[in-house]
Amino acid sequence: MDAEVVSVVVAGLGVSGLAAARALARRGERVIVLEGNDGERQRAAAAELAPLGVEVRFGEPELPEGASLVVTSPGWRPDHPLLAAAAAAGIEVIGEVELAWRLRGDGAAPWLALTGTNGKTTAVRMLTSMLTAAGLKALAVGNVGVPIVEAVREPYDVLAVELSSFQLHWSSGIAPLAAAVLNVAPDHIDWHGSLEEYAAAKAKIFRNAPTVIYNADDERCARLAEPYRAAGRRVVGFTLGAPRPGQLGVVEDLLVDRAFVPDPRHTAEELATLADVRPLAPHNVANALAAAALARAHGVPTGAVRRGLAEFVPDPHRIAHVARIGDVDYVDDSKATNPHAAAASLSAFRSVVWIAGGQLKGADVDDLVRQAAGRLRGVVLLGADRARIREALERHAPHIPVVEVPGQDTGVMDRVVTEAAKLAAPGDTVLLAPAAASYDMFAGYAARGDAFAEAVRRLAKR
Template sequence: MDAEEVTGPTETGDWAGRHVCVAGIGLSGRAAARVLAERGARVTLVESRDGDGERAHAAGLEALGIAVRLGDGETLPEGADLVVASPGWRPDAPLPAAAAAAGIEFFGEVELAWRLRGPGPTGEPAPWLALTGTNGKTTAVRMLTGILKAAGHTPLAVGNVGTPIVEAVLDKTYDVFAVELSSYQLHWSSSVRPHAAAVLNVAPDHLDWHGSFDAYAAAKAKIFAPGTVAVVNADDPPAAALGPAGCTGFTLDVPASGQLGVVEDLLVDRAFVDDPRTSAAELAQLSDVRPFAPHNVANALAAAALARAFGVPPEAVREGLRAFVPDPHRISHVATVGGVDYVDDSKATNPHAAASSLAACRSAVWIAGGLLKGADVEDLVRSAADRLRGVVLLGRDRARIAEALARHAPDVPVVDVADTDTGAMDRVVTEAAGLAQPGDTVLLAPAGASWDMFTSYGARGDAFAAAVRRLAAVTPGGG
């Protein structure tokens, strides 16, 4: 559906008199409630939790004339004629069912942002360059933002990162948005139409939310709207299958016509050039990609493809990648102790991400475990078996990884750390150090979420780094 075909209120439409239910009092929900209230809508925000934090947020919203109902996020407010949901609202939750039964439209804050888009510096709404995928979204969208800045644009990274998108699209400062979109956000969107969009990869994740891999992949595919320049990872069959015929691909191999790829030590473009059959544009060197790992080169190629689809010159791709500073907990080197590298990739919260991280190691002592969220680890363990020096397991679902290791890597030593107290990571790192030999990498790439033991993947990575530093302090020649 084209943006012009969207029914209902838009930025220039009439929100006054609408009774909008906003579901969720998180950052995006609060932003949506404020923006809608400013446009004259009568807003009722509902939230199932009722703690001190929620009450503090509610007081701020109520001061703006927004009604807030805590402790009940399942019942549709009387008289509501639209529901705008935070991205994590499950499809099988009572509120979406109640809206459907009442014939009331239910969508997410990304869809609201698309319908609310205001004029940018040119007087027209700023275009969106969008990314989705199981892994690498934040890294790729930040690479894209840097490339766009190097080309002289005024971009902003939004969506699943940064400023709430419903606020950002009303700011006339930005001439282009680099939009990270999760499967949740895409599920609750219907008319979003990016200028260009890319799917980095698709592997089983969030199956407990979507219900099946096919439903998860279908949500990802919604990023490709009519008229959108579609970009897919040609090396990832599930991602490639989502693209329309004739779409642009990126590959770690030598690119065919219509692709971006790698030739010797160069990233090259054979898609967005005058004659893709006979010419190519040099974009950057492999050494310009940091941290260097095969999956990060793929992220860089995806970012470059979106930038090139937007008309960015090759030299800006190189400048943007050289200026990129990786976020913490993404293949971050913590220390070298006794000839062993200790690497924090706590952001590897699913098997696909962990597989990519392990693939960058010649010989690894793997620290794994956490919440698998219904994901299968068989392929991960099978693919990594020949590079494992040892494994240290922690977290709630560690037994499932242990079972896969017994089947596919029976000769690899495995240490099970059942502890969950504040000293657990010190024991994990000590056990890993005991398994490692000089030249090995002790790699925290858990393949699971962190919430069983830590408040976030960042807290898990911080605990790992702190434990490594304590190990270095007591190891002769460490550091």
Template structure:
């Protein structure tokens, strides 16, 4: 369904608004809308005890809550604000389309509630990032660079501070580093970032979007209305195609980033240095040094690309090269993102549990060799032939885990038939399962190898989430070291 981006202004006092979903973003939206005087009803198809407790908290604020009913549209509804995960083909949205009721996401609501800064009379600009992988790291790098430049900023959106809290903060931010998922972009028709980046595109969430074309189109929304720069990945032509299709402000430029020596208007790497040839005088002849690859933590190839994308957005905002270097040096990645846990008997153990799809796993596998790879879980409709074919020469062995392991095993049989494969026992979960997985991986590894947890799959068949999967991996490695 489509929303009308012309419906920009609404008076919220007494406006009948439905919030779809009683998760974190739904609760935040309901609180904000109620504070604006709207008549808020939250709907959620679930009915568990946790949801009942959340409902009671909102009801105390005057919010109506309907549990066990996420399909019907309450009579008189004028606006729906949806949580990101609600699919476009949900019955509630079909009813909204039939009734002519617009559907916004929390990002759209935040965009429309922005306040002007006293110094400029304009709202704080948004520097926005999306992509199949690397969004969180890039946005956090960008926030670190902006902080080093002396700006009051925050990493918001899918990470850090709630985007609604950020735009309504009592002490306003100068600029926001905004991570946006394809779900959030789908429901944000009027969003117009100052500058934006699409890091990469690979099949993901296709069950939600319906096709790769629809997924890419939603990602491409991030470029609409950009003012200074549309930042794209020189190694991923699909991102450049999205730039070409975007309707941007006059004077907005396409700025590429890549791991090679940059041509004019791009960012890249020369002799181990991060280089800007876009935001310099006479870029045909000159370049600005922004730092070195050693300033990037960790200096894996895909993470250097993330750093270049963050630097491009910061430079588009006017940040000086010195602050880029300082910000990258100050940045520390979140847990479960290519985190070296320990070296045990000359074998490195690396936790990249956040690699929950094939694109992320491919980037992780490209950073090491030889590798004992721990892979598997819930495939989410993915196929693994390209991943295995690209990594085959790096593999010492593979430990397969999880529900959809057969898909990876079959790809290994086709493209890496000589690589030893051991399948973890089925039926085990949690700490018991991970301890056995790590012991098995250790049995395959030799001195100088890396045991890499980069499963290329979701975790919920065996673990609560990717964080628990990574935490248990680290605990099992420490147990191995002490044993």
């Protein structure tokens, strides 16, 4: 029997898989989608693809004979049997981002790309706002917003591309005009296997970029960028301190550029003020500097950088002020889903009643607790891995009162907020910065943040 003739296999029928299948079918490729979950959403997606001639196979994915390329969804691990079988057979495996790069037409919009453990979405939206303020037709794509394989078909002037470590793992040929790494801290170790492999995936964003932008205050970022100096690339740092030549940074209350100016040794240009950064927190200033560096690499004038920052509206659940009750502020940073993000959030406040817990995904919290101990007035713990955070507090902050709220139901949040209010004194901030994922109790970090905000509002009415 002759081998089955298959051009491309798409692994997974999520947002990126659906977009990839559509794009390939429109090009006349024969496409087979393999999907392990047979649910209502997946069936609806299959029905959408059927008129394009795309076949969707449900059940345990098996590599069809004759496959010439596999396009995988970013969440599929490299050791998945299907992907391992493809690799063993010498079949190339790429992701939707790499596919999008290969499908770009002549005169396609350049990419300004960024990655990092935390702050990616905020920074890419800041960047998009700056590009738009400069009069450019720009769009945030990739790990946020529109799938990039769909965006490359449209006539944009420039694309602001947010990339996760998963997406970068499956990318090899992308060549953004400029690329930035915001920060690197342990995360997704269960997927990548080690911190070194995780960092190596992040570093792939620099591989083909003529301008390399890195966080000069982050030792791991600096190490990732250093080899590109010797390679003759333009290497630009950003820092929360005063910038050296070739850097962007902060002088008093000003964000300044000493990289994209005619004479970096002797001159600097003002980009914005700290008051233009919202919400104002150290890690958000770093996000703004990274976005500004990418915008400046594309030739955006300083005035548009400032207008873009001033017009930027932060996404929900990112240091969002919910209410002030009895001179205590309640702040929702549910997006702080790992210890690095929680540390940045905690550093923005002087005296904190910290709400933490959830799924730690194997992350260590000792450094986080050690660094934050001096700011903590009390801690309320919830979620599956709360005991690990309690143990770290016992080691590094034994004087801090800790309340555990057991239970896995979403109604736990009312009890959590009540306990936090008991620990708080006037001038304190009750901060939801969980340092953990939310899926043990909630549909996602947004649902967790909404539950917190609703519980705070009910508290205010008592």
